[in-house]
Amino acid sequence: MPNLDSPAHPPSWNLQHDVESDELLQLPPFYSPRPLPVSRAISELDLNSLSSIPHASLSSHHSSTNSPLHSDQESTLPDLVSPAFTPPSTPGIQTPSASQHIPRSIPVDSRATNGGCGQKKPKLLKKLPEVNCVVRARIPTTIGGTEMFLHLYQNNEDNKEHLAIVFGNGIRSRSLDRVREGETEMDRLIRGAYTGRLYPGRTTSRQPENSKGGAKLDSIGEDNVEEKADSAMVRIHSECYTGETVWSARCDCGEQLDEAARLMSLPGSGGGIIIYLRQEGRGIGLGEKLKAYNLQDLGSDTVEANLLLRHPADARSYGLATAMLEDLGQKDIRLLTNNPDKVRAVEGPNREVVVKERVPMIPLAWRGKTGGIRSQEVGGYLKTKIEKMGHMLQMGDP
Numbered sequence: 001m002p003n004l005d006s007p008a009h010p011p012s013w014n015l016q017h018d019v020e021s022d023e024l025l026q027l028p029p030f031y032s033p034r035p036l037p038v039s040r041a042i043s044e045l046d047l048n049s050l051s052s053i054p055h056a057s058l059s060s061h062h063s064s065t066n067s068p069l070h071s072d073q074e075s076t077l078p079d080l081v082s083p084a085f086t087p088p089s090t091p092g093i094q095t096p097s098a099s100q101h102i103p104r105s106i107p108v109d110s111r112a113t114n115g116g117c118g119q120k121k122p123k124l125l126k127k128l129p130e131v132n133c134v135v136r137a138r139i140p141t142t143i144g145g146t147e148m149f150l151h152l153y154q155n156n157e158d159n160k161e162h163l164a165i166v167f168g169n170g171i172r173s174r175s176l177d178r179v180r181e182g183e184t185e186m187d188r189l190i191r192g193a194y195t196g197r198l199y200p201g202r203t204t205s206r207q208p209e210n211s212k213g214g215a216k217l218d219s220i221g222e223d224n225v226e227e228k229a230d231s232a233m234v235r236i237h238s239e240c241y242t243g244e245t246v247w248s249a250r251c252d253c254g255e256q257l258d259e260a261a262r263l264m265s266l267p268g269s270g271g272g273i274i275i276y277l278r279q280e281g282r283g284i285g286l287g288e289k290l291k292a293y294n295l296q297d298l299g300s301d302t303v304e305a306n307l308l309l310r311h312p313a314d315a316r317s318y319g320l321a322t323a324m325l326e327d328l329g330q331k332d333i334r335l336l337t338n339n340p341d342k343v344r345a346v347e348g349p350n351r352e353v354v355v356k357e358r359v360p361m362i363p364l365a366w367r368g369k370t371g372g373i374r375s376q377e378v379g380g381y382l383k384t385k386i387e388k389m390g391h392m393l394q395m396g397d398p
């Protein structure tokens, strides 16, 4: 089932375009798929994604879409985004020095004009989707011995297995803990609806006091979700097979996932949640993303490539993330992102979840760290995010 809170064809596509752009977006005849006439390509832009594009960016779009004609020319893009093409700073979008372990949070108030998450208003469903955590399991990780609990969700929007990766013991899923009709204690143990730890021979889902693991007797259920003083650190991550599994240096997705997990595993961090959404390729799927990569090699940027394939610049929605966070008992969060759309969209139609603070995701290479992704492609990817998608990112201190 499609995600209803981000329809594939938003009704607001009526962006004006100029005649000049028609001429400049002409592509060579060998292009496949057949390019849309620019009047359609531009009018089918996701207006949400474009409202922050200054006119100058649309002009630069012209010259870059021409570049397939000169594919043998070396791109002049630097290998990393430099401050030269970082937009001027506005309140709330500064990227702080990244010398600390956990980057400093920036206060956010999505109701205020300068609330630190731009002015774009994402189209939201009136009602959140229904989600149900069907199973949870403990996963020891390679990150300094930290363990996490992987929560697998079903929902009434699509048939995908969206995930919540939970670091720390204090966060519980209400739908998981709910007693299911006719289930046995063993059923509950197998689907992960237990407190404390599993061990050979354990027979009850509730951990008795002084039992192995030493946890107190606590009934499982909504009333017993642990109250926390601080807002949880949350990352909403979209699946990226290329960046997370096959070592792609076209994007920094794998690095971002690793970094979020690292921050949530730090002593004193209080843990956190990575909501892992199966929205590969910003929602267009892996096959279409690979086509987009070929268009990028032919000279388009990441936004133009999506549009040429007749997709919105960003086809994602975040209603499932909001519903999963609600299920995990989160009201106020600290969101790890540079993407203003995510901040606003995850708050849901009735601010079911409130983003109190934003923690910037600064590319590791910008911080001179080992393991940071360096390539001409990732430079272009980040540049387009900043210039065309309004990402709140600028160079931190070297």
Ligand SMILES: Nc1nc2c(ncn2[C@@H]2O[C@H](COP(=O)(O)OP(=O)(O)OP(=O)(O)O)[C@@H](O)[C@H]2O)c(=O)[nH]1
Residues within 6 Å of the ligand: 236, 237, 238, 239, 240, 241, 250, 251, 253, 256, 279, 280, 281, 282, 283, 284, 289, 292, 293, 302, 306, 336, 337, 338, 339, 342, 361, 381, 385, 391
């Ligand atoms: N269509 C398309 N998708 C891409 C491209 N490069 C990466 N992606 C996808 O973009 C998604 C990554 O987005 P996120 O990691 O959620 O990041 P973001 O929304 O850009 O913002 P941050 O939260 O600041 O990282 C993944 O689904 C990737 O597969 C591309 O060139 N084209």
